[in-house]
Amino acid sequence: MAPEAAERIAIESDADVVTARQRARALAVGLDMPSTDQTLLATAISEIARNITAYAIRGEIVLDVVRDADGRRGVRVVARDDGPGIADLERALTDGYTTGGGLGLGLPGARRLVDEFDISTTPGEGTTVTLVKWTRSA
């Protein structure tokens, strides 16, 4: 997956959450991604970006266009923070589990909305979530 263009968005406020999902949608539009998939991607970004503002206070989201071995393109989202990390990752990926007073749908929900989902976290050091939404054809 070689990146073609990268865009970095600092996530420090709820307005940045909106900016991140709008930029990602613009990238997806550029790839002719179907509008339903654009919405799924934008919604997933909203969830992981809010986790940054809610738990880590600040972080960043990097967006880029990637290409797989078959030439299919997609939007990759890397959300990074150096917040408190997640102590119990397995539970954090379970529907309904929350330590923040929300619905506990953020991470498990975001995972269902995208094609690839990866998370790495170290308590006390931070969390990185990587998402990819592929276009349906090359």
Add this chain to the structure above:
Amino acid sequence: MAVPILKQGPFLIASIQSALTDSDVLQLRDDVMAQVTRHRSRGIIVDVTALDVMDSFVSRSLRSIAMMTRLRGAETVIVGIQPEVAFAMVQLGMSFEDVQTALDLEEGLALLQAGDLGA
């Protein structure tokens, strides 16, 4: 950006114009509650046609508005959820089971006027 709330007879219509930040959504909740009290409204329509994303925070907040206004004797109907947004909400795991919805403003008003919300 504040959401304009219009009074139409016994009903209030909150028409969302553009993407909302979390603070905008909380402001909307407070504004609706204040207006329901001020106008003794019997029903509220929240038009979300302009929203291209309804994530868990927005969904939960709209549901709260519906629950809170019901406790004040007013029913809330959410109208205009776009097809892609509906798809994403279901995938996300959001349930709107106990919230009234309608296709558009016209259907929402008809629902409130008929008073058969059964909640």
